[in-house]
Amino acid sequence: MSSHDTGEPANRLWGGRFGEATDAFVQRFTASVAFDRRLYLHDIRGSIAHARMLCKAGVLGEAERDRIVAGLEQVRSEIDAGTFAWSVALEDVHMNVEARLTEIVGEVGKKLHTARSRNDQVATDVRLWLRDAIDGIDLALTRLLGVLVDLGEREAATIMPGFTHLQSAQPVTFGHHMLAWHEMAARDRERLRDCRRRLNRSPLGAGALAGTTFPIDRAHTAAALGFDAPCENSLDAVADRDFAIEFAAFASLLMVHLSRWSEELVLWTSAQFQFVRLPDRFCTGSSIMPQKKNPDVPELVRGKTGRVIGSLNALLVLMKGQPLAYNKDNQEDKEPLFDCADTVRDCVEAYARMLAALEPNRDTLRDAAIRGCATATDLADHLVRGGMPFRDAHEVVGRAVRLALERGRDLSQLTLAELRGVHAGFDEAALAALSLDASVAARNHLGGTAPAQVRAAAARARERL
Numbered sequence: 001m002s003s004h005d006t007g008e009p010a011n012r013l014w015g016g017r018f019g020e021a022t023d024a025f026v027q028r029f030t031a032s033v034a035f036d037r038r039l040y041l042h043d044i045r046g047s048i049a050h051a052r053m054l055c056k057a058g059v060l061g062e063a064e065r066d067r068i069v070a071g072l073e074q075v076r077s078e079i080d081a082g083t084f085a086w087s088v089a090l091e092d093v094h095m096n097v098e099a100r101l102t103e104i105v106g107e108v109g110k111k112l113h114t115a116r117s118r119n120d121q122v123a124t125d126v127r128l129w130l131r132d133a134i135d136g137i138d139l140a141l142t143r144l145l146g147v148l149v150d151l152g153e154r155e156a157a158t159i160m161p162g163f164t165h166l167q168s169a170q171p172v173t174f175g176h177h178m179l180a181w182h183e184m185a186a187r188d189r190e191r192l193r194d195c196r197r198r199l200n201r202s203p204l205g206a207g208a209l210a211g212t213t214f215p216i217d218r219a220h221t222a223a224a225l226g227f228d229a230p231c232e233n234s235l236d237a238v239a240d241r242d243f244a245i246e247f248a249a250f251a252s253l254l255m256v257h258l259s260r261w262s263e264e265l266v267l268w269t270s271a272q273f274q275f276v277r278l279p280d281r282f283c284t285g286s287s288i289m290p291q292k293k294n295p296d297v298p299e300l301v302r303g304k305t306g307r308v309i310g311s312l313n314a315l316l317v318l319m320k321g322q323p324l325a326y327n328k329d330n331q332e333d334k335e336p337l338f339d340c341a342d343t344v345r346d347c348v349e350a351y352a353r354m355l356a357a358l359e360p361n362r363d364t365l366r367d368a369a370i371r372g373c374a375t376a377t378d379l380a381d382h383l384v385r386g387g388m389p390f391r392d393a394h395e396v397v398g399r400a401v402r403l404a405l406e407r408g409r410d411l412s413q414l415t416l417a418e419l420r421g422v423h424a425g426f427d428e429a430a431l432a433a434l435s436l437d438a439s440v441a442a443r444n445h446l447g448g449t450a451p452a453q454v455r456a457a458a459a460r461a462r463e464r465l
């Protein structure tokens with residue numbers, strides 16, 4: 001590193017062109033090392049692949065390559081061990097690693113940046129980092145899907161109220177409800193994998209924006225880093241952050257799903273619903289109200305949805321005004337992306353653990369299911385099977401519901417005589433049609449709530465895991 005005549009360290013890697021050192025405030029303002037140091041493993045991996053490729057292309061000698069690779073490995077160990085001295089003056093992770101490499105291996109370290117720019121370097125690092133993050137989230141999500149399939153299977157015959165408008169609608173099974181959640185999360189996993197597929201291209205070799213004058217082999221570095229192929233266009237390679245936006249969009253939608261589940265769990269665990277129990281270890285108490293057991297985990301997940309959607313918004317707005325190719329604005333992609341990935345990972349993990357311990361209160365669910373005349377549609381369907389047009393059946397059963405409400409009972413608690421008072425054609429089978437078990441069992445087709453169908457759906461879902 002050359003020094004400047006003020007005695008200040010001259011400007012790092014571009015000292016040659018500058019007449020004075022960077023203003024101390026500007027240095028701090030423009031530095032990203034506080035947060036992008038998190039990319040070091042991927043940065044070093046990319047640099048090793050680059051050095052090997054340069055050697056293969058005849059740009060570096062074999063001894064030079066070996067010293068650079070060994071030096072980079074030493075830098076990695078120092079960072080791993082926590083003994084690495086990060087410097088804000090060196091701005092970002094890339095320049096910190098390179099400067100330390102040169103300290104360790106001497107002059108040859110300065111050759112590493114041949115045929116490369118921080119622009120293709122950072123684009124490569126972020127893709128590699130996000131790919132690993134995606135794989136971790138995929139794993140957690142797959143575990144969560146497995147837990148939901150288990151619940152679907154185990155609770156295939158557990159009857160609960162089904163709601164529309166949060167009003168009693170028709171009985172369903174708890175397993176069916178869990179498999180509905182499963183479908184939502186299965187689509188999330190598809191979106192995640194789709195995002196990974198498009199992300200998995202190598203920007204390396206795009207240089208600052210136009211490519212490089214050296215005889216590089218982009219396919220070689222792409223393959224060495226596990227990318228499916230190099231990015232096609234050098235301008236796009238350094239400027240594109242679509243993969244980050246796609247990931248944040250996946251993450252936002254997943255969080256919206258988890259937030260909706262959380263809303264249900266918060267309701268279901270309340271003293272008024274008591275549909276399910278969460279084990280004490282997933283809840284917290286109150287400092288003042290001795291009776292409290294709060295569903296903090298679902299509440300927090302619901303709350304964290306805001307920051308993930310915020311990340312998506314930050315990334316979209318970050319990109320919307322940028323001309324090609326690289327702009328410093330892009331440095332702002334990392335914090336929202338990291339936060340978004342961390343948050344989603346934790347929330348999926350929390351859900352996988354929590355749902356594995358979820359206990360439905362089967363009796364309470366059953367009692368709640370019949371309330372609100374939930375089998376009224378079944379009674380109407382029964383009349384239709386006897387030949388009555390559905391609109392007329394709707395009218396007849398509506399009158400029966402009114403009678404039940406007037407007498408302070410549920411529709412299913414009316415006697416046959418009372419039903420006959422509404423419509424003379426009612427028979428014993430009408431009473432049977434009003435039962436919860438008959439109601440769910442009758443919805444016996446693909447996608448229906450009949451226990452047999454729920455078991456079959458769980459088996460298909462397990463197959464897709």
Ligand code: ARG
Pocket residue numbers: 032036092118119122326328330331332
């Ligand atoms: N810290 C920068 C970033 O995160 C690295 C690339 C800098 N490139 C540049 N031309 N200033 O985007």
